[in-house]
Amino acid sequence: MNSLSQSTSTALQLIASLDPGLLAIVGRSLSISATACAMACVLGLPLGAWLGVARFNGRTVVLALLNTALAVPSVVVGLVVYLVLSRSGPLGFLGWLFSFKAMVLAQALLVLPVVTALTRQAVEDAETAHGEQLRSLGARTLLRSLLLAWDERYALLTVVIASFGRAISEVGAVMIVGGNIDGFTRVMTTAIALETSKGDLPLALGLGLVLLGVVLLLNALITAVRYWREQAEGGSLAVAMVGGAA
Amino acid sequence: MKPVFGLAGASVHYGRVGTGVRALHEVSLTIQPGERIALVGANGSGKSTLLRLLHGLAAPTAGQVLRDPDRQQAMLFQRPHLMRLSVQGNIALGLWLRGTSWRDAKRLAHTALARVGLEELAQRHARTLSGGQQQRVALARAWALSPQVLLLDEPTASLDPHAKREVEALIHEFAHQSASMTLVFASHNLGQVKRLASRVLYLEQGRVLADLPVDDFFSGPLLQTQYPAAHLFVKGEYV
Numbered sequence: 307m308n309s310l311s312q313s314t315s316t317a318l319q320l321i322a323s324l325d326p327g328l329l330a331i332v333g334r335s336l337s338i339s340a341t342a343c344a345m346a347c348v349l350g351l352p353l354g355a356w357l358g359v360a361r362f363n364g365r366t367v368v369l370a371l372l373n374t375a376l377a378v379p380s381v382v383v384g385l386v387v388y389l390v391l392s393r394s395g396p397l398g399f400l401g402w403l404f405s406f407k408a409m410v411l412a413q414a415l416l417v418l419p420v421v422t423a424l425t426r427q428a429v430e431d432a433e434t435a436h437g438e439q440l441r442s443l444g445a446r447t448l449l450r451s452l453l454l455a456w457d458e459r460y461a462l463l464t465v466v467i468a469s470f471g472r473a474i475s476e477v478g479a480v481m482i483v484g485g486n487i488d489g490f491t492r493v494m495t496t497a498i499a500l501e502t503s504k505g506d507l508p509l510a511l512g513l514g515l516v517l518l519g520v521v522l523l524l525n526a527l528i529t530a531v532r533y534w535r536e537q538a539e540g541g542s543l544a545v546a547m548v549g550g551a552a
Numbered sequence: 553m554k555p556v557f558g559l560a561g562a563s564v565h566y567g568r569v570g571t572g573v574r575a576l577h578e579v580s581l582t583i584q585p586g587e588r589i590a591l592v593g594a595n596g597s598g599k600s601t602l603l604r605l606l607h608g609l610a611a612p613t614a615g616q617v618l619r620d621p622d623r624q625q626a627m628l629f630q631r632p633h634l635m636r637l638s639v640q641g642n643i644a645l646g647l648w649l650r651g652t653s654w655r656d657a658k659r660l661a662h663t664a665l666a667r668v669g670l671e672e673l674a675q676r677h678a679r680t681l682s683g684g685q686q687q688r689v690a691l692a693r694a695w696a697l698s699p700q701v702l703l704l705d706e707p708t709a710s711l712d713p714h715a716k717r718e719v720e721a722l723i724h725e726f727a728h729q730s731a732s733m734t735l736v737f738a739s740h741n742l743g744q745v746k747r748l749a750s751r752v753l754y755l756e757q758g759r760v761l762a763d764l765p766v767d768d769f770f771s772g773p774l775l776q777t778q779y780p781a782a783h784l785f786v787k788g789e790y791v
Contacts, residue, residue: 436633438609442626443693444649453645457635538636538677 316508332516335493339474342413346421347466354425355455359433360447375419384482387412404485412479417469424465428458460535464528471524554620556701556734557583557606561615564601575601577758588727588735590749597755599738603703626699630706632690634678639689642678646693664696684715691722704737754782
């Protein structure tokens with residue numbers, strides 16, 4: 307208990323003094339996860355919207371695979387990216403392993419199914435409710451999916467925030483493909499794991515508190531989006547959970 | 553004159569034929585330009601499916617549906633879906649989807665809004681309007697498309713009496729703006745059917761059991777003698 311209170315006190319001092327080491331790790335974590343999330347959204351939002359509207363043979367199989375991908379552990383994603391980027395792997399020539407790019411790629415792949423599946427569900431519900439009216443106006447599949455995605459933009463904003471939460475709180479994938487190199491690929495989650503094993507609890511706890519703060523901020527953002535939408539039109543918003551750690 | 557719609561033995565099944573739901577069964581009819589047709593019948597009788605079939609939102613699982621491709625159609629639903637846009641933006645979207653430039657669409661949207669008396673709400677968020685106002689916006693959206701055929705699926709069913717009267721008056725105005733305007737609407741409101749329709753189709757379990765001019769449907773002896781089920785429906789004994 308004494309150790310916990312001492313560590314907490316030191317951790318808070320580290321945060322309050324804006325410790326450069328801590329800030330560097332936090333900044334790296336945020337930039338990697340934000341980049342990965344942006345990449346996943348560029349692909350996942352339109353793909354999910356299209357899957358929500360399009361009807362084709364084999365769609366059920368595609369959706370089953372997509373939903374399965376939601377549950378893939380981050381270490382498995384990390385392992386696959388490691389094998390692909392390793393010197394003997396198909397993309398080994400890029401030399402990305404143990405770099406920022408490799409970590410972004412791993413997190414983007416981890417988050418892509420989340421963005422795609424949740425977008426698909428939101429757009430499919432909208433299509434069921436009123437897709438026919440857009441069809442009646444002449445909107446075909448692709449245009450309808452984009453219009454419905456735009457119409458569900460508040461729900462999709464929640465999806466984006468939730469996927470960022472998933473990215474920033476995972477540890478397995480970035481540990482494997484980043485290597486947890488000090489000052490280079492060390493991020494909050496990998497640093498927490500390392501510092502805890504070394505017994506440097508204040509830094510681990512400080513990073514843990516920052517991570518909790520980030521997740522708290524994301525949840526606050528989701529609440530703000532919900533409030534914003536209800537103020538605008540009195541609607542309701544599906545709750546998305548943020549912070550599913552790997 | 554070339555008919556607006558021609559149905560020959562048209563059937564619609566939802567799900568697998570045999571085990572699914574038979575929504576329409578071997579419907580044959582012709583609709584001429586300028587006719588104002590009411591579809592009446594109990595819930596699940598096939599009214600909405602027939603409207604969807606006419607509009608091309610449902611495909612026949614058997615039989616044929618012929619539409620005059622030169623006639624622009626628009627459809628109004630019981631609960632209008634307005635996008636998260638301004639009122640004007642919603643109407644402009646309908647025009648834009650039919651190929652009008654966004655700039656022209658916004659201008660035409662304003663004209664359409666003026667016709668339904670909502671021009672002062674043009675910049676309001678569409679979802680903040682009342683049900684009656686939303687239906688009027690949906691009507692303006694249909695109006696803006698300059699359709700020659702208007703299909704309406706219980707357009708006043710979810711409105712309060714005041715809004716019902718407003719929307720019905722607009723539909724009446726819409727229907728009478730040209731002699732060739734064709735109106736097909738589903739309704740449970742027999743008073744509305746008397747006021748708006750020139751011809752009534754009575755549906756039961758996916759079949760058209762009666763197809764009569766409105767006067768014969770409500771007051772002639774024909775209904776009682778030849779269409780007993782429809783007669784009971786009109787008397788309110790079978791709903």
